[in-house]
Amino acid sequence: MKKKNSGPDAPAAAGLFGEALPPAPAKKDGLLAFSYSKMSLYEECPLKYKFKYLDKIKEEPKFYFAFGSAIHSALEFLYSVKNPPFPTIEEVCEAFRAEWNSKSYLEKGYRTQAKSDDDYQKGLLMLKAYYEHNRARFAPPFLVEYSTDVEVDGLLVRTISDRIEHLGGGEITIIDYKTGKDVKRQPAQLYMYQKITELDPRLKEKIAETYGTRVSSVRIRELLYYHVPTNKEYTFERADDKEIGSFWERVLGVAENIRGLKFEPTPGDRQCGWCDYKSLCPVFFAGAQPAPQLRLPASDSVEVLVDRYGRLKERMDEIQAQLDEVAADIARSARDGAEYSGSQYTARISKRGKWEFKDRDAVINVLNQFDLYKDALTLTLTGITNVLENPGLPDEARKKLLELAVKKTATDIKVLKKEGLI
Numbered sequence: 001m002k003k004k005n006s007g008p009d010a011p012a013a014a015g016l017f018g019e020a021l022p023p024a025p026a027k028k029d030g031l032l033a034f035s036y037s038k039m040s041l042y043e044e045c046p047l048k049y050k051f052k053y054l055d056k057i058k059e060e061p062k063f064y065f066a067f068g069s070a071i072h073s074a075l076e077f078l079y080s081v082k083n084p085p086f087p088t089i090e091e092v093c094e095a096f097r098a099e100w101n102s103k104s105y106l107e108k109g110y111r112t113q114a115k116s117d118d119d120y121q122k123g124l125l126m127l128k129a130y131y132e133h134n135r136a137r138f139a140p141p142f143l144v145e146y147s148t149d150v151e152v153d154g155l156l157v158r159t160i161s162d163r164i165e166h167l168g169g170g171e172i173t174i175i176d177y178k179t180g181k182d183v184k185r186q187p188a189q190l191y192m193y194q195k196i197t198e199l200d201p202r203l204k205e206k207i208a209e210t211y212g213t214r215v216s217s218v219r220i221r222e223l224l225y226y227h228v229p230t231n232k233e234y235t236f237e238r239a240d241d242k243e244i245g246s247f248w249e250r251v252l253g254v255a256e257n258i259r260g261l262k263f264e265p266t267p268g269d270r271q272c273g274w275c276d277y278k279s280l281c282p283v284f285f286a287g288a289q290p291a292p293q294l295r296l297p298a299s300d301s302v303e304v305l306v307d308r309y310g311r312l313k314e315r316m317d318e319i320q321a322q323l324d325e326v327a328a329d330i331a332r333s334a335r336d337g338a339e340y341s342g343s344q345y346t347a348r349i350s351k352r353g354k355w356e357f358k359d360r361d362a363v364i365n366v367l368n369q370f371d372l373y374k375d376a377l378t379l380t381l382t383g384i385t386n387v388l389e390n391p392g393l394p395d396e397a398r399k400k401l402l403e404l405a406v407k408k409t410a411t412d413i414k415v416l417k418k419e420g421l422i
């Protein structure tokens with residue numbers, strides 16, 4: 001079950017460089033680009049949504065997506081015929097092979113070539129079984145891989161349907177291929193298809209173009225999940241107006257939160273277990289794990305300790321300010337590699353170049369462009385500098401990062417008390 005963590009102690013969703021959050025994601029005409037998958041990601045964890053869609057940090061490739069996508073491509077090829085004959089099974093397998101070989105096993109998200117090869121063979125068997133199971137009823141479909149963007153209530157909602165069949169009179173069935181282990185009913189996905197498809201003005205035109213008949217409206221009769229690994233079909237009836245109404249309230253609530261830049265993390269075993277952004281997430285790297293309980297001496301109440309802590313902190317801040325000032329004076333006058341000796345201390349000085357980056361979005365763009373964000377690990381200055389100083393960095397990426405960097409000098413002062421190290 002999802003564990004909420006949005007109370008006062010929840011880690012804030014700060015920008016990667018500690019600056020203000022970027023503006024809400026919106027198209028230039030003010031519409032918010034939306035989809036079922038965006039909504040489900042936001043509901044899983046708003047911060048994950050931000051990393052993916054606002055910061056545009058790529059996730060690691062997942063082998064199960066690569067597998068599903070290659071099967072979808074092959075079925076799209078199979079059904080992309082206006083008139084029979086349909087492609088042969090050899091041609092369908094060739095379409096699968098072409099898609100499969102367009103990426104290496106690592107790019108597909110497999111750890112080994114052997115596992116990738118296993119899944120390739122599994123995919124071929126799956127397609128052959130599908131072909132045999134369905135060949136007697138092959139018929140040119142109404143639409144295949146139909147993608148549409150519909151404007152509604154300030155949103156631009158995208159749906160992509162694997163296949164749509166027209167049953168006559170504007171009634172349609174949407175077929176969604178599933179390639180995972182099992183099929184789970186996803187009511188939100190069903191509702192999204194129904195709401196958006198029935199509002200889509202292009203569908204009426206497509207029916208007129210394809211069948212030469214005009215319809216006054218389009219209505220979903222049912223939605224079918226086709227489980228390719230088992231050739232089983234799961235049919236779901238259209239939802240009633242009340243279900244769609246309350247689903248749509250939920251959509252608008254999510255959209256409002258996105259526009260309001262509400263991106264607090266909602267950690268939980270399920271969503272964090274598969275999250276690629278752990279190294280960037282304050283829940284994991286800012287020590288937000290529950291602190292062990294302290295045993296207080298009986299005489300010191302928390303109030304007394306709070307005062308003592310405050311006083312020490314004040315003194316430490318004063319001393320730190322003085323330390324910074326003296327260090328800056330030494331840095332200005334001392335030479336790199338030199339050693340200086342006072343009456344009680346000696347100090348060895350070393351100077352080194354360091355980089356500073358001001359434009360956060362531009363740095364993220366370069367890291368994404370060259371698929372380097374994971375090498376930066378935390379997207380802190382040290383992380384980016386490590387990327388920049390990696391000898392294997394492509395020249396073009398180095399050039400772009402250097403254009404965004406300012407070189408400064410950092411001075412390290414190693415101090416030794418004359419009778420020992422402090």
Ligand code: SF4
Pocket residue numbers: 045046047048265266267268271272275276277278281282283284
């Ligand atoms: S690690 Fe967990 S809390 Fe952090 S962004 Fe990912 S899902 Fe959200």
